[in-house]
Amino acid sequence: MADSLQDFVLAYCEEVGGLIERPAYGLVDLLLPDEIARRLGTEPLVRLAFTEETAAAHPEATHLTYGHPLLEGVVEDMQGRGLALRRYVNQVRLERSGLFRLIKGELAFPNAWLQPLENAVEAPRTCYYVRFNFKVALITDEKQEELASILMNLHTGQPAWELEHQEILPLESEYRLRPMHEAPVAWRPELPLHSPERLVWLQEEAGRAVARKLAPTIEALQQRTARRLELDQARLEAFYDDTAADLERRLARTGDEARQASLKEKLAFVHAERERKLADVAAKYQLRINLELINTVLISQPKIALQARVENRYTSAQFTFVWDPLLYRVEPPLCQVCGQPAPRVYLCANGHLADEGCILHCAFCKRVFCALCKDDVGACAVCGKPLCVHSQIRCQVCGQVTCQEHIGQCHA
Ligand SMILES: [Zn+2]
Ligand SMILES: [Zn+2]
Ligand SMILES: [Zn+2]
Ligand SMILES: [Zn+2]
Ligand SMILES: [Zn+2]
Numbered sequence: 030m031a032d033s034l035q036d037f038v039l040a041y042c043e044e045v046g047g048l049i050e051r052p053a054y055g056l057v058d059l060l061l062p063d064e065i066a067r068r069l070g071t072e073p074l075v076r077l078a079f080t081e082e083t084a085a086a087h088p089e090a091t092h093l094t095y096g097h098p099l100l101e102g103v104v105e106d107m108q109g110r111g112l113a114l115r116r117y118v119n120q121v122r123l124e125r126s127g128l129f130r131l132i133k134g135e136l137a138f139p140n141a142w143l144q145p146l147e148n149a150v151e152a153p154r155t156c157y158y159v160r161f162n163f164k165v166a167l168i169t170d171e172k173q174e175e176l177a178s179i180l181m182n183l184h185t186g187q188p189a190w191e192l193e194h195q196e197i198l199p200l201e202s203e204y205r206l207r208p209m210h211e212a213p214v215a216w217r218p219e220l221p222l223h224s225p226e227r228l229v230w231l232q233e234e235a236g237r238a239v240a241r242k243l244a245p246t247i248e249a250l251q252q253r254t255a256r257r258l259e260l261d262q263a264r265l266e267a268f269y270d271d272t273a274a275d276l277e278r279r280l281a282r283t284g285d286e287a288r289q290a291s292l293k294e295k296l297a298f299v300h301a302e303r304e305r306k307l308a309d310v311a312a313k314y315q316l317r318i319n320l321e322l323i324n325t326v327l328i329s330q331p332k333i334a335l336q337a338r339v340e341n342r343y344t345s346a347q348f349t350f351v352w353d354p355l356l357y358r359v360e361p362p363l364c365q366v367c368g369q370p371a372p373r374v375y376l377c378a379n380g381h382l383a384d385e386g387c388i389l390h391c392a393f394c395k396r397v398f399c400a401l402c403k404d405d406v407g408a409c410a411v412c413g414k415p416l417c418v419h420s421q422i423r424c425q426v427c428g429q430v431t432c433q434e435h436i437g438q439c440h441a
Contacts, residue, residue, distance in 0.1 A: 035079045040178035055083035069102040116200040118330035121354040123153045135359040141341040141376035149336045154212035157183040160326040161235040166319040169254040184215045188238035216368045258314040269303035346380035366400045391417035411435035
């Protein structure tokens with residue numbers, strides 16, 4: 030797939046401090062630092078075509094495909110840089126006035142409202158991304174190799190798709206800003222921000238993101254595979270069905286008991302063998318994805334944090350919201366149940382934030398509960414509607430709970 034390969038090469042170019050231009054779709058001009066160009070055995074200015082059509086339209090461009098020596102040079106150079114490269118985003122504005130208004134405008138709280146905190150200030154915080162560069166092998170009965178680069182947010186564990194589609198990340202090899210505090214982790218707080226355990230977890234998440242990124246390639250591979258699997262299965266079934274039919278004919282013809290027993294044994298063997306071979310062939314075509322880590326890059330970027338209060342008539346809680354000065358947007362908070370970014374969030378009656386898919390509504394009051402608090406929501410013994418602890422009426426006779434409407438009907 031051209032996109033994954035192109036992303037991979039652009040990520041490399043960003044990391045080594047090269048310049049990138051895209052004069053046309055599928056066409057990329059790289060200006061590499063002299064030292065890097067020498068190492069790769071190329072001119073500093075290279076024009077690359079990533080699709081066949083582009084290559085045909087631009088014969089002056091190098092058609093970069095898997096197995097091209099330039100690409101192998103890139104992978105080798107990445108490996109030579111060791112696992113953990115450091116890069117910095119310095120070119121961002123560290124002020125964002127009126128952030129409270131922006132948060133209010135960009136996020137939606139269907140059952141609550143946002144309140145400014147007295148003394149809250151807009152504070153720059155260092156945030157981190159980790160870029161994972163992988164060699165990917167897609168294995169069925171054939172093996173297909175891909176390269177994939179995935180940018181992961183170290184605080185949230187989410188792939189930074191929005192940043193990947195940005196023209197280019199302004200990466201530098203020196204930190205040039207004033208010192209500032211780090212932003213805290215936003216998900217999986219038991220894994221400290223700079224711990225090896227967190228990196229292991231993030232790498233697993235990155236692996237899942239690779240599968241998403243390569244989904245079209247994987248789908249095409251699976252379609253080809255499914256076709257061959259069907260043919261193989263049909264061949265096996267025809268062979269064993271013929272053999273079994275033959276044995277059954279002979280069994281019907283013979284009157285000899287010893288011969289009958291021997292034929293029945295053979296028939297059982299043929300049936301077992303048929304199942305075993307079919308399972309084997311299914312396993313052979315089962316897709317496996319092998320990821321080999323080429324290197325990682327730890328990228329820091331300042332963002333601007335502001336604390337604010339989310340409240341409704343039942344509860345209120347304080348949260349930190351983040352402005353991303355590179356993407357010019359307020360980062361959606363994470364649902365505290367599933368950890369997914371949610372630009373539209375509900376305030377749980379116990380003070381959690383949760384997205385639409387992770388909440389329960391009480392059918393009788395206006396309270397909303399998140400799935401972490403599901404023990405606070407029961408059901409009326411008569412009508413079965415969800416009923417929160419504040420709306421439940423416990424029956425003095427049978428001990429069940431009902432809604433207001435069905436008092437006394439639970440034991441009738
Ligand atoms: Zn959720
Ligand atoms: Zn209720
Ligand atoms: Zn909750
Ligand atoms: Zn009821
Ligand atoms: Zn009752």
